[in-house]
Amino acid sequence: xxxxNYVFVALLILFPITHAHSISNGxxxxxxxxxxxxGITLSTWGVFGEYKVHEAIGLQxxxxxxxxxxxxxxxxxxxxxxxFVRPHYVAMPLLFRLYPGEKRQFGLYVxxxxxxxxxGKILLDPSDDIDEVRKEVKELxxxxxxxxxxxxxxxxxxxxxxxxxxxxxxxGIAMSKGLSTLKQxxxxxxxxxxxxxxxxxLAKLLD
Numbered sequence: 001x002x003x004x005n006y007v008f009v010a011l012l013i014l015f016p017i018t019h020a021h022s023i024s025n026g027x028x029x030x031x032x033x034x035x036x037x038x039g040i041t042l043s044t045w046g047v048f049g050e051y052k053v054h055e056a057i058g059l060q061x062x063x064x065x066x067x068x069x070x071x072x073x074x075x076x077x078x079x080x081x082x083x084f085v086r087p088h089y090v091a092m093p094l095l096f097r098l099y100p101g102e103k104r105q106f107g108l109y110v111x112x113x114x115x116x117x118x119x120g121k122i123l124l125d126p127s128d129d130i131d132e133v134r135k136e137v138k139e140l141x142x143x144x145x146x147x148x149x150x151x152x153x154x155x156x157x158x159x160x161x162x163x164x165x166x167x168x169x170x171x172g173i174a175m176s177k178g179l180s181t182l183k184q185x186x187x188x189x190x191x192x193x194x195x196x197x198x199x200x201x202l203a204k205l206l207d
Contacts, residue, residue, distance in 0.1 A: 031050065032052075034048060034168070034199055034202040034203070035199060036062070036170075044091075048061070048062035049061055057097070057099070061093070061094050068087065069086045070181075072084075073186050076184060085123075086137050087115075088117070090116045091114070092114045107163070112156070113156040121141030121143060147183075150182050154181065167204065168203075168205075171196075172197055173195070174195050174196075176192070
């Protein structure tokens with residue numbers, strides 16, 4: 001419950017900052033802020049704020065609840081020790097965005113994401129069946145926070161594209177690749193996510 005409160009407070013902070021910045025400076029056409037819902041199970045959600053330094057270039061930051069999963073092979077310098085992890089994070093991506101085209105509705109982006117672990121589970125000696133192990137980790141896994149030598153902070157590279165309709169509705173594809181793992185290991189497998197997302201640019205309400 002404490003971690004959920006941190007996320008809620010962070011969302012409340014980001015929203016009024018971007019809202020006030022847009023109104024006070026009279027530059028609604030350069031500012032975006034709103035909400036994103038990602039993944040079929042909505043495993044990623046949160047708020048974003050963006051400032052366009054040029055009509056074709058923007059800088060975006062967000063605060064998200066983010067989840068992924070992956071195998072770790074040879075953890076803690078032991079070749080025979082494997083694990084499957086399903087972590088939950090508060091994620092803070094910083095993105096560089098490009099808007100090609102005359103209408104600037106289509107966007108491409110790339111950036112880095114800093115993650116703070118807030119929960120999740122780990123299953124030691126998992127099977128190789130991804131569907132089976134995803135069920136097992138929920139029922140049999142140990143809490144990540146109870147494990148030794150768990151890294152509280154990790155990073156991802158992020159990239160993708162999206163399209164925004166005139167009314168402010170957004171649709172896009174977001175991809176990420178883990179740059180670090182929760183524990184020291186020889187190899188990380190499937191440390192990659194690809195999620196469809198919907199969003200809404202609340203700055204459109206200021207027009």
